[in-house]
Amino acid sequence: MNEPNLLYTIAIWLIPLVIAIVFHEVAHGYVARLFGDTTAERSGRLTLNPIRHVDPIGTVVLPLVLAVAHAPIFGWAKPVPVVSANLRNPRVHMMLVALAGPITNFVLAALSALMLGALVAGLGDTPPGDITRFIAANLFNFVRINVFLGVFNLIPLPPFDGGHVVQGLLPRPAAIQYGKLARFGFPILLVLLIVLPAISPNADVIGLLIAPIASAVVGFFLGLAQLGF
Incomplete structure (x- = not known):
């Protein structure tokens, strides 16, 4: 691959990735504030400025x-700080704080799919120019990245968002041990x-379990926008 390519x-991958992970983290912080924890707000993390959320390894x-390496692009931002003890109902509200990130990603994926559908419909039979191709590529990848982030973060293991949900459903002693x-x-x-x-393609949990679910959800959103990929 030459340098321009x-x-x-x-x-077309880094721009939608950064936007997706920033919205994901800010959603956690806003819902936490809604339920009584202002830690993220006091830390200056309730902002869409990506600089405040960049993790040198995960974001760059x-x-x-x-x-x-021509591999699927993935990443993460610095986790927004949330102190569950500050929440009015720590067990229930921590589950809602955790779910806010993936739900935000799914909403963004749906909106991006609709925008991509509108762009394609607006073009009709007109060949797209370079700028239009660039916008379309970003929108399409934005759908894929948001869906993957949403599904991946629902893995029911700490510290993923799905792990926090499981903790909230477990009896308190089991939840404490699970959180470790x-x-x-x-x-x-x-x-x-x-x-x-x-190690082995048969051991690729992401490829075997997460990717098919993510692909199905991407197909669903694109279908809503009357797009077939």
Whole structure:
């Protein structure tokens, strides 16, 4: 891949990725504030300014490496701080705070699909220019990234959002023990994304379980916009 194509690939993946993960994190913070925890607000994290959310590895290095390697681009931002003890009903409200991120991603995916559908319909039989192709590529990737982030974060293990939901449903003693898995969050992420696929295709949890669900959801949203991909 030559340099212009590489820069184009990075642009059409990194731009929607950064927007998606920023909205995901801000959603957590806003819902936490709604239920009584102002930690994110006091930390200056209730902003769409990506600089406040950038994680050097997850937002910059990893996506760039994946782009150069022609691999599916993935990443994360710095987690928005939430203190569950500050919530009015910590167990229930922490579940809602956790679900806010994936739900926001799914809403963004639906809106992006509708915008892409409107763009395609507006073109009719007119061949798209370079700018239109760039916008369409960003919208399409925005759908895919948001859906993948939403589905991936619902994995029922701490520190993923799905893990917080499971904690809220478990009896309190079991929830405390389950929450201790969060300390292994980054190793779990590396195992799921890198180690297992390298060992064997049959051990690729993301490819075998997450990807088919994400693909089905992407197809659903594109179908709503009367787009077939």
